[in-house]
Amino acid sequence: MAIDPTLAYDDDNIFAKILRGEIPNKTVYEDEWALAFHDINPQAPDHILVIPKGRYVSWDDFAVSASEAEIAGFVRAVGHVAREAGMVEPGYRLLANIGKDGHQEVPHLHVHIFAGKPLGPMLMRS
Numbered sequence: 139m140a141i142d143p144t145l146a147y148d149d150d151n152i153f154a155k156i157l158r159g160e161i162p163n164k165t166v167y168e169d170e171w172a173l174a175f176h177d178i179n180p181q182a183p184d185h186i187l188v189i190p191k192g193r194y195v196s197w198d199d200f201a202v203s204a205s206e207a208e209i210a211g212f213v214r215a216v217g218h219v220a221r222e223a224g225m226v227e228p229g230y231r232l233l234a235n236i237g238k239d240g241h242q243e244v245p246h247l248h249v250h251i252f253a254g255k256p257l258g259p260m261l262m263r264s
C-alpha cells in the first residue's frame with residue numbers, strides 16, 4: 139500500500155529497522171551517510187536500494203530538510219554504488235517513488251538502482 143509522504147517520519151518503518159540492525163539485509167555498501175542493500179523482490183537482474191542514514195520520509199522531505207552534507211553524501215553514495223558495481227558503462231536506471239501516485243510503499247527515502255539488462259524506455263509496475 140502506498141504511503142502518505144506528508145506524514146511525520148515513522149521509526150517503525152522497515153528501513154528504519156534495517157538501519158538499526160533489527161532486520162537482516164544484504165548490504166552492498168555503507169558509509170556515514172547511506173546504506174545500500176539488495177532489494178528483497180528484485181525487478182531487474184541487479185536491483186539495489188540506497189537509503190540515507192537520516193530520518194527522511196521521501197525525496198521531498200529530504201530535499202527540504204536534509205543538510206548540504208547529507209545531500210552530498212547520499213548522492214555520492216548512490217553514484218559510488220553503481221560505479222563500483224560496474225554499471226556505468228552498460229548503464230543503469232535510478233528511481234525514487236514518492237507518495238500515492240508514485241507508489242511509494244516504504245516511508246523512508248530510498249533510491250532504486252536497476253541494471254543488468256537493457257531496461258527499455260521506462261520501468262513501470264501496473
Ligand code: AMP
Nearest residue numbers: 152163176177178179235241242243244
Ligand atoms: P517503493 O515502492 O519505492 O517504496 O519500494 C519499496 C521496495 O522495498 C520494494 O522494491 C521492496 O521489494 C523493497 N523491500 C521491502 N522490504 C524489504 C526488505 N526487508 N529488504 C529489502 N528490500 C525490501
